[in-house]
Amino acid sequence: MYLPLNSMWMKLRSVQTNAPPEPRLTSRELRVRDVSRLDHALTQVRNVLMVNHRGIEDFSFRTQEDWADQIQTSVRNARMSGGLIAAISLFVGGIGIMNIMLASISERIREIGIRKAVGASGPDIFVQIVVESVTLAVLGGLLGLVCSRGV
Numbered sequence: 001m002y003l004p005l006n007s008m009w010m011k012l013r014s015v016q017t018n019a020p021p022e023p024r025l026t027s028r029e030l031r032v033r034d035v036s037r038l039d040h041a042l043t044q045v046r047n048v049l050m051v052n053h054r055g056i057e058d059f060s061f062r063t064q065e066d067w068a069d070q071i072q073t074s075v076r077n078a079r080m081s082g083g084l085i086a087a088i089s090l091f092v093g094g095i096g097i098m099n100i101m102l103a104s105i106s107e108r109i110r111e112i113g114i115r116k117a118v119g120a121s122g123p124d125i126f127v128q129i130v131v132e133s134v135t136l137a138v139l140g141g142l143l144g145l146v147c148s149r150g151v
Contacts, residue, residue, distance in 0.1 A: 030045065038063065042061055042063075045061075046061070093137075093140075097133055097136060097137050097140075098133075100136070101129060101132070101133045101136075104129075104132070105129065112125055
């Protein structure tokens with residue numbers, strides 16, 4: 001919506017009962033025909049505003065390039081936070097798998113003892129436990145992927 005400033009000031013003045021509104025321009029949109037002239041145009045506008053504001057720089061400029069930089073920064077921060085959350089989730093999942101395997105080994109002490117009595121070596125039992133834990137982790141990951149797809 002575009003509204004002339006004088007009309008806006010009159011409307012605001014009629015709404016307020018006590019004091020007339022102070023006519024203050026809060027934002028202004030400028031367009032430059034050629035992007036190569038943008039810096040020169042901003043310098044000219046800054047000089048005019050400095051004269052009108054009595055040498056006080058109480059204004060700022062925001063260009064579309066600034067907006068694009070802010071968007072890129074936001075996207076990068078979102079990706080970084082997502083990666084951090086994924087890393088923490090993987091760490092917690094690894095701790096969970098270690099606890100499950102510890103409980104599994106604690107429950108199967110008899111079986112491990114029988115295997116040692118039959119002639120299995122320590123590395124053979126270790127390989128069995130590692131294979132079981134890797135299988136459990138891979139199957140859990142695949143199940144998570146299937147569930148995330150909604151299949």
